[in-house]
Amino acid sequence: MGTIKRDVSSMMDIWVGAATELEVQVTVAKLPGMDLVETLTVSVNGNSVTPEEIVGECGTRIHRFAVDHGNVLVQYSASVNTPADPLTEQVGERSIYLRPSRYAEADKFFGYVTAEFDLSKPPIELLFEVSKFVADRLNYLPGASDPIDGAEDTLLANAGVCRDFAHLVVALLRALNIPARLVAVYAPGCVPMDFHAVAEALIDGTWLVVDATGLAPRQALVRIATGRDAADTAFLDNHSGNITLNNYEVIATVAGELPVDNGSDHISIG
Template sequence: MSPLSRTMSSMLDITVEAPTELEFQIAVADLPGLVKDEELSVSIDGARAEPEEIRGLAGTRIHRLAVESGTVMISYRATVSEAAEPLTVTDADRSLYLRPSRYAESDKFFGFAAGQFDVTEKPETLVNEVAAYVNSRLSYLPGASDPIDGATDTLLAGAGVCRDYAHLTVALLRALYIPARLVAVYAPGCDPMDFHAVAEALVDGRWLVVDGTKLAPRQSLVRIATGRDAADTAFLDNHGGSITMNSYGVTAVVDGDLPTDDYTSPVSIG
């Protein structure tokens, strides 16, 4: 099968009212084997600015910029023509991604998960069962959750957006002793189009995509940022000062037809 060519873009329009440090994660992750053509443009009140690039987990690229005040315009576009090589799995991964985290508080789910799922099943079976459970338990409803909601809040509310689905998935998988993490992605085929969040589960030495929303074929996803939960993968953070997000936009398409996904076969982000 020939590699799936994908093209994506994003833009952020931000007003900075008081001095702050912006961090944004919108660039495609830098991974071995991934072939990409890209351009990142940043300006402050029309004058070009050069953010610092920081490398994070799994090829994550954090761009940091100190701004006194003014209108910050950020635009990014990339075309990915070759898939990345499979990510190397380390003992540190297995340790880190079994722990509870800010938005995926798996320590609150041990009893619930043991009662909801057959813990004697193989991990690959449990991964699909968790994905099916989250899909059936939640309704995709923008505005139903707050940015500070964790997996427990999402389970009780019964609704949310992609990050909420991913947090609940990650928390349940960790409670079943399957290492899991959150990945921010560009997602061709996603409707509504936006930055998308999915879970990854570590099964038999491979990171497999788990997406209870079923909003986009997993084969089309392009990795942006990887971490414990959304606290590590947000597309925009500011440290100090005051900002207003005026608008943002995201597009992601494939060259040709979108892949068909049954959401049960093992798929890794390429």
């Protein structure tokens, strides 16, 4: 993709029925090398509020604010004029991303991977074999999974949405002793257009991305949030109270033609 411009935006209309603390993860992750121009606005019952920004791993930004009652509107837009530099291994990441997690229960797959994959192969070969295995095994079917389903549930159901595909890829890679994690992204070219989830694996000191859904070219992805699984990367969380997500919209485009992803290139999210 080089320096091809990417434009992304999102909107959330939320009803808060009882006092709560909201956290949103919709802003582009700020990382070295990136030229980013953005606007985030949050209003509660028509009144502008300034959320607290919490900076997490890999440039992830959580915006947190309290709401007593009423309507919340979150609007975000950004132009990524220059992508971020590829991420390389940081201290402690290998340890963190080999561990089982809430939705990527790698410990349940240790026996399974020995029957399905040749563990003597180099990690880069296993990375693409796992992605192809998940792509061949699962059907992309909205409504086929619940928000609390983990990788084991997805494997048994043979169906799911992007987060389910990514969780199964991550769990299998960790079981193969390859550090892996989930990344929430804006995905130009994705159909249906939505917040998207992909998997990253640590290969020879560099984080490479795979997307078993094949819904969008990996070269165009824009990182939002990075974590162990969807528990760390959800675009909306509430603590206490109760909320209803009335409506939301996601748009992601590139200047010019979308790149062609052959599925086998070694690609990092920029």
